[in-house]
Amino acid sequence: MTAADPLLRIEDVSRAFGGVYAVRDVSLSVAEGETRAVIGPNGAGKSTLFNMISGHLTADHGTVHYTPATDGGVGLPQRIDRFSAHRRARLGIAIVFQGARLFHRMTALENVMVGAHARTRHGFLSAALRLPGHHREEAAITADALAALERVGLKDWAHRSADVLPLGQQRALQVARALCARPRLLLLDEPASGLRAGEREALAQLIESLRQEGLTMMLIEHDVAFVTRLADRITVLDLGREIAEGTPREIRDNEAVLAAYLGQESAA
């Protein structure tokens, strides 16, 4: 990767469902270390766009390039839009889905370890079946999972059941699970939805700390105020199209953005 290569470059990506475009001709680039918010009214295409980055949906048109790390440092941009979600995950793209569930009746630590197994040689099945060769890997995964829990401020909860975690901490646990796969690009689909003010603040601080560590993130959110302080740049979608991109200040003053949001309010 040279200074000119972004970590992620999306060009003219479209996806339709039943002949109706959910995302239409969207292009954007995300630089390494950047926190990019994607905002827009209900049904604007935000989740569809994220799923086309993570590989859970394929684009009908357009390209997605990503610059994975190699052993010797940073690699060359690769076209990934035909890669499976699993392959993209192995390249370092992690997604926390909107409304993602935890595994109940498992501890916080076990929940995170499930995320780590995605990138191991032996995999979760081998661990579950206790096949030979998994023990050393298991110890490494436990250490990684504990480190991820510590990173999100949940180390003290490691051995407690995920069931008892308040919603805010459940979101942090989902982030820890994604972090355990050591992503270079973390996609967060509405991580703050349903949280109370205090929990939203704690989540904002967590995102800010990951940003300080230099992790590249993309974040879907409805609330412009929430992302204004977190994002370096904001992309605004409306009815599948990108209607604006800029710094939080530019977006706040953008008339097309105001119109899209006011339109939503008057339609509600």
Ligand SMILES: Nc1ncnc2c1ncn2[C@@H]1O[C@H](COP(=O)(O)OP(=O)(O)OP(=O)(O)O)[C@@H](O)[C@H]1O
């Ligand atoms: N699997 C699907 N099948 C059919 N239509 C879909 C599918 N996924 C999304 N859509 C449609 O595509 C459009 C964009 O949906 P998407 O979930 O990407 O929007 P969004 O901006 O994430 O919305 P929200 O903020 O409500 O989560 C919507 O009209 C939605 O109904």
